[in-house]
Amino acid sequence: MRSPRTFGRTAIAAIAAVVAAGVALGVTSAPVGASTPGVLISAVAQADGWHGMSGGSVIEYWMPGSDGTPRPASGALFVPSGAPPAGGWPVMAFDHGTSGLGAGCGGQADPVGSPFRRGRSTQDEMMRHTVEKGFAVVAPDYLGLGRFDTGPHPYLEIGTEATATIDLVRAARAARPELSRTWGVIGASQGGQAALGTGHLQASYAPELDFRGAIAIDPESDVEKLLPLTGPGIPAIPKTEDWMSFYVSILAGLRAARPDIDVNGYLTPLGRSVLDDIGTECSGKIIERVRGLGIGDLLARPLSDERMRAALDAYMTVPTSGYDAPILLLLNATDTVVPSPLHAALVAQFVANRVDFQAVVGTEKHTQLNQQMSTALDEFLARNFAVPSQP
Incomplete structure (x- = not known):
């Protein structure tokens, strides 16, 4: 694994050095001072064309592991070109779908040379679309799937998916002060489950941020x-x-x-x-x-x-009550990867528990969007985030 690169202050440099030594020795415990979730380890700008965009950076940061102890994690950040609007760029977190269990499989922080390829172009296209709508986009690798070998990824562990997402938002805002505290999350398949878990956890985990809503595309559930x-x-x-x-x-x-x-x-x-x-x-x-x-x-x-x-x-259970922000479900009735009866069960549970949600149903393959679903997605963003036009 690569050692974390320094980003300014002596304290961060010291943390990075300890992490590098630990990774070299196969040690994944955190140094003293790294226990605060969302603390930035490093932010390194990437060349234009990374993920097909400009304004990209690799973000390394701290998050809690499955047992609650600090673990290093990684993700990507993309910022729109031009001057930010008053209050800063709103942030949209993008949670990716199933990619494996090993370090490097997340494909967000280090796609060059990553063995994970399947679905990359579609996910990059969605992130580009969101940046073009005037959002800064952060994309977590999730625990164990990025630039740090912290053991097998806890696949579909909804808690660490959510904290990986929220803590990346915190770290990105520390790296780039022009990012707003206003944010939301979108994800597909495993990422749809992660987006719902994030939308449920954020109120208690990150009350300092202004969460506006979650979009889940064919999410794993039940x-x-x-x-x-x-x-x-x-x-x-x-x-x-x-x-x-x-x-x-x-x-x-x-x-x-x-x-x-x-x-x-x-x-x-x-x-x-x-x-x-x-x-x-x-x-x-x-x-x-x-x-x-x-x-x-x-x-x-x-x-x-x-x-x-x-x-x-x-x-791995998706919460079906207790949300404090709206949800958009984009579901394919012909989905066979997450069988559509599971989507129907999730909708029924949301209805029974009076969750504030909208469901738009299509007949495409897993995680594919038809025109009606794409329109609903853009309308949800405009309605709940009041995104300004690009300068």
Whole structure:
């Protein structure tokens, strides 16, 4: 891993030096003074053309890990050209979709040479569109997926997805004072789940900021209700390696985040071997590793006991009440990656709990937007953020 580059003050330089030494030795504990979430480690400007934009920077910062201890994380920042409006550029966080479990797989802070490629052009296009609308955009790698090897990414752990997002907003504002305290979040697939988790957590976690709303495109939800139905005896099903890669990534992430649960105790020797193998890999290699395997090959006993159910709920459940800002759901009724009945269940729960949300339904593939959905997205931004025209 690269050592963090310094950014000005002696205190930050000292922190960076300690982090560099720790990474070289395989140590991930934080130095004294790094315990405040959102503290900036470094901000390094990038050449024009990075992610197809200008005004980009790599941001390195501190966030809490799954156990609450400080961990270094990374992300990208893009700022519009020209003079900022009065009050500064509003900030939009962009939460990316599934990319794997290993360092470098996030693809936001260091896409050059990153093994993660799938979906990059579409995600970059959405970020460019948001910058063109007059937002500064921040894009977290998430814990474990960026420039620091802090162990396997806790895949779909909604808490660390949210803190990675919020703390990047804090760090970006420390790096660039022309950024406003007004902000929101958008995400697709895993990023849609992360966006909803962010929208729910921000009021208590970052009350100093002015959060205006969340946009979730085909978000993962309610999968934790399905996982306890799985167990030994479920055979391999042809052409389901994509879904199997999600399944093993959830288990690997839970194993990393919750060692008290003893995930290995639910696995066959092959299952433990698979999770060991994928902990440093990106999506493509994870898919290849599970090709031809079934759930029954991996599980020695069902995931149905109360302890596992409670752990999965705490780890990945999307909140369905308690939001204090509006939500836009962009959902495809023909989605097969996150099956559309799960989208319907999320909508029903939001309705039952009187959440302030709007849902726009399309018939495209997973995370693709039709014209009606794209229009709803732009109208949501204009309505809730009052974004000024570009100078």
